[in-house]
Amino acid sequence: MQQLNNxxxxxxxxxxxxxxxxxxxxxxxxxxxxLVALIGPSGAGKTTLLNILxxxxxxxxxxxxxxxxxxxxxxxxxxxxxxxxxxxxQFDLVGQLPVVHNVLAGRLVEWGFLKxxxxxxxxxxxxxxxxxxxxxxxxxxxxxxxxxxxxxEQQRVxxxxxxxxxxxxxxxxxxxxxxxxxxxxxxxxxxTKLVREENETLITVLHSVEYAKKYFxxxxxxxxxxxxxxxxxxxxxxxxxxxxxxxxxxx
Amino acid sequence: MKKKILLPKLKYKFNxxxxxxxxxxxxxxxxxxxxxxVDKADFGGLFTEKNAFYAKKFLKGMFGIxxxxxxxxxxxxxxxxxxxxxxxxxxxxxxxxxxxxxxxxTVIPAARNVAEGKLTLSKKWYxxxxxxxxxxxxIFSRSVPELVWAMIIIFIFKxxxxxxxxxxxIHNFGIIxxxxxxxxxxxxxxxxxxxxxxxxxSGQILIYGVMPAVMPKFLTYILYRxxxxxxxxxxxxxxxxxxxxxxxxxxxSYFKYSEVTLILICYLFLxxxxxxxxxxxxxxxx
Numbered sequence: 001m002q003q004l005n006n007x008x009x010x011x012x013x014x015x016x017x018x019x020x021x022x023x024x025x026x027x028x029x030x031x032x033x034x035l036v037a038l039i040g041p042s043g044a045g046k047t048t049l050l051n052i053l054x055x056x057x058x059x060x061x062x063x064x065x066x067x068x069x070x071x072x073x074x075x076x077x078x079x080x081x082x083x084x085x086x087x088x089x090q091f092d093l094v095g096q097l098p099v100v101h102n103v104l105a106g107r108l109v110e111w112g113f114l115k116x117x118x119x120x121x122x123x124x125x126x127x128x129x130x131x132x133x134x135x136x137x138x139x140x141x142x143x144x145x146x147x148x149x150x151x152x153e154q155q156r157v158x159x160x161x162x163x164x165x166x167x168x169x170x171x172x173x174x175x176x177x178x179x180x181x182x183x184x185x186x187x188x189x190x191x192t193k194l195v196r197e198e199n200e201t202l203i204t205v206l207h208s209v210e211y212a213k214k215y216f217x218x219x220x221x222x223x224x225x226x227x228x229x230x231x232x233x234x235x236x237x238x239x240x241x242x243x244x245x246x247x248x249x250x251x
Numbered sequence: 252m253k254k255k256i257l258l259p260k261l262k263y264k265f266n267x268x269x270x271x272x273x274x275x276x277x278x279x280x281x282x283x284x285x286x287x288x289v290d291k292a293d294f295g296g297l298f299t300e301k302n303a304f305y306a307k308k309f310l311k312g313m314f315g316i317x318x319x320x321x322x323x324x325x326x327x328x329x330x331x332x333x334x335x336x337x338x339x340x341x342x343x344x345x346x347x348x349x350x351x352x353x354x355x356x357t358v359i360p361a362a363r364n365v366a367e368g369k370l371t372l373s374k375k376w377y378x379x380x381x382x383x384x385x386x387x388x389x390i391f392s393r394s395v396p397e398l399v400w401a402m403i404i405i406f407i408f409k410x411x412x413x414x415x416x417x418x419x420x421i422h423n424f425g426i427i428x429x430x431x432x433x434x435x436x437x438x439x440x441x442x443x444x445x446x447x448x449x450x451x452x453s454g455q456i457l458i459y460g461v462m463p464a465v466m467p468k469f470l471t472y473i474l475y476r477x478x479x480x481x482x483x484x485x486x487x488x489x490x491x492x493x494x495x496x497x498x499x500x501x502x503x504s505y506f507k508y509s510e511v512t513l514i515l516i517c518y519l520f521l522x523x524x525x526x527x528x529x530x531x532x533x534x535x536x537x
Contacts, residue, residue: 054448081450092445096463105459109450116455165449 007032007169007201008053012062015048015225022048024225025062032168035192036203037212037233040222041245046205047173049222053203054171055080067168081109085167087175087191090154095147099138099157102146103129106164132160136190152183159191163198170195172204176211184208188215209241312508321509328510332498336517339484339494342412342419343521347477349420354427354469359457361385361428362435370435370443370461385428393425401487415492419483423476434468435461467536474529481521 008030015023023045030036038046051057052064055071064071066083074080085106093102100123107125108116115124123129133139136156141149146157155175162170175191176184192215195202206212212219213233221228221236221244228244229236286292315321322328359365366382368374401418408414443460451459488496495514502510 056448077447077452078450081448084448086445086448088441088445091439091441094442094446094460094463096467097459101459105446105449105451108446108452108455108459111455113452113454113458116451117458120458161449 005031006065007067008203009065009068010052010062011064013049013052013059013064014061015045015052015057015059021225023052023059026225026227027062028220028227028230030201030203032201033199034201034218035195035216036201036218036220037216038203038205038220038222039207039209039212039244040228044222045225046222050171050173050203050205053169054084054086078109081165081167083168085162085165085170086173087155087158087162087170088173089175089178090151090158093146093154093157093161095145097146098143099133099146099149100126100129100142102157103132103160103164106132106161106166109165128164129160132163133157135163135194136160150183151179152187155179155187156190159187159194163194166198167200169201169203172202174205174207177207184211192216209236212236309508312506313512315509315512318509321512322507323509323513323516328513332495332510332513332517335493335495335498336521338412339481339488339496339517340521340524342416342484342492342494343477343481345413345416346419346423346480347473349416350423350427350476351473353420353424354431354473357385357388358428358431358435359461361389361432363432364436364438364440369440370438370456386432389425389428389432391425392421393423393429395422397422397483398486398490401490401492405491410491410493410497412493415484415487415494415496418487418492419480423480427472427476430472431465431469434465434472438464467533470536471529471533474525474532478522478525478529481525482518485518 006029008028010026010028012025012027013023014021014025026049038049040046048057052059055064055066055074066074074083094105101120104119104123104125107128111119111124118124130139130142133142136159138153138156138160141153141157146154149157158175170191172191176187179187188211191204192202202216204216213236216233218231219233219236220230221240223244229240231240311317315323322332360378360381362370363382364370366378368378397419400421401415404414404418408417438461442464443456446456446460484492484494485496485499488494488498489500491497495517499511499514502508502514
């Protein structure tokens with residue numbers, strides 16, 4: 001069964017925003033365990049593609065298979081959350097809550113309402129949160145108010161949440177765009193390391209080609225809603241990249 | 252040769268702010284002219300000997316001049332007024348408490364983004380009906396002034412601090428409800444979408460995403476309204492709701508001006524207390 005090895009299968013996916021084509025008949029396969037970077041100029045449809053993969057957006061035509069199952073079958077949020085975890089920019093955490101609750105939010109998928117409510121007063125399954133925070137190096141900040149943390153630290157908390165959530169795939173939408181280069185490298189190397197350790201799949205939208213080549217196995221470049229090239233990271237040449245970001249409009 | 256810079260031609264467009272300022276100036280001049288010319292107002296009339304005499308008498312009375320034992324030097328009246336101050340405090344806390352409980356029970360469906368299903372990411376057919384119903388209750392309860400509520404309630408119950416508190420609570424329920432519903436409408440949706448992607452149900456989103464974000468602002472509004480309520484107790488006291496307000500009215504009617512002074516001192520204390528408490532609570536919650 002080859003299919004079971006494919007976490008995502010896209011067949012002729014199209015998405016149109018008010019007459020503007022965001023994605024036009026795109027077909028892709030992403031295997032389990034791959035680390036994929038999505039690059040390309042602004043407006044190429046990278047984030048749209050990510051949102052379609054996350055099942056947040058519905059495509060107009062074509063079909064998407066997640067682990068061999070049609071995406072429409074994932075109608076409950078709980079079912080989807082066990083498959084797919086999302087990390088975006090640092091504004092995704094509840095700033096007023098202590099770090100521990102933001103990490104344990106990854107368990108909400110398993111918990112009922114009463115347990116979640118109780119956890120706000122007496123954190124439940126605290127060992128899980130401790131372990132996850134230890135792995136991202138933030139154990140000492142466990143009871144700190146999340147909004148007091150720096151941008152890089154907040155992204156690490158988001159990663160700790162994903163460690164607790166344990167999805168099969170992580171979709172990251174420009175996770176380092178709000179950070180300085182040193183913090184960005186720190187976050188990306190940690191993210192890719194954790195994903196490898198957990199045997200997960202990672203798909204990241206990135207603006208930096210340099211990081212894409214350094215940390216990812218496979219680079220998918222998009223331009224004007226189409227795949228411009230799809231190559232292993234080491235085969236991406238400077239010529240391809242300069243063509244990709246060329247300001248001239250394609251015919 | 253110097254390069255000539257061509258300015259784009261200035262266009263005179265209708266500007267609402269400028270227009271309103273102009274209208275305001277015209278109105279101010281016109282109304283003063285009306286007061287002088289048509290109404291023949293006489294400012295001298297305010298400063299007659301007769302008025303000066305009454306003012307002097309009232310102020311002297313307030314400072315207790317010419318009185319054997321002014322109320323603020325009398326232990327017995329202090330005891331009495333302090334007891335009433337405590338009652339007033341009870342009434343205001345009760346009123347703020349009732350209003351807040353009512354608000355907390357109704358505020359979530361009263362937010363537009365909840366009715367639209369954007370906040371909890373779940374849409375139900377009755378959302379809009381509930382939204383409209385609660386908003387109408389808010390408007391109704393706050394459009395009737397506290398004084399009128401107090402008169403109605405005291406007509407039903409017997410006078411006392413409980414009906415006073417109830418009247419204040421009903422009026423402030425509408426105000427706090429509206430303010431807090433708007434706080435929910437301004438909630439940042441990004442953390443909430445992310446919680447949803449963690450598989451949180453709408454109930455879990457409510458307690459993890461919405462509540463922590465809105466509670467500090469709720470507290471600020473509740474404490475601010477509490478301070479307003481303390482001051483308004485004097486108004487509902489007038490119609491028999493008890494507390495310092497009722498005593499104030501009696502003191503005025505019996506020309507006990509030094510007691511008026513004492514009551515005002517107590518109000519000063521109360522408002523200062525409210526200030527300290529709300530400042531402290533806001534520091535703790537932020």
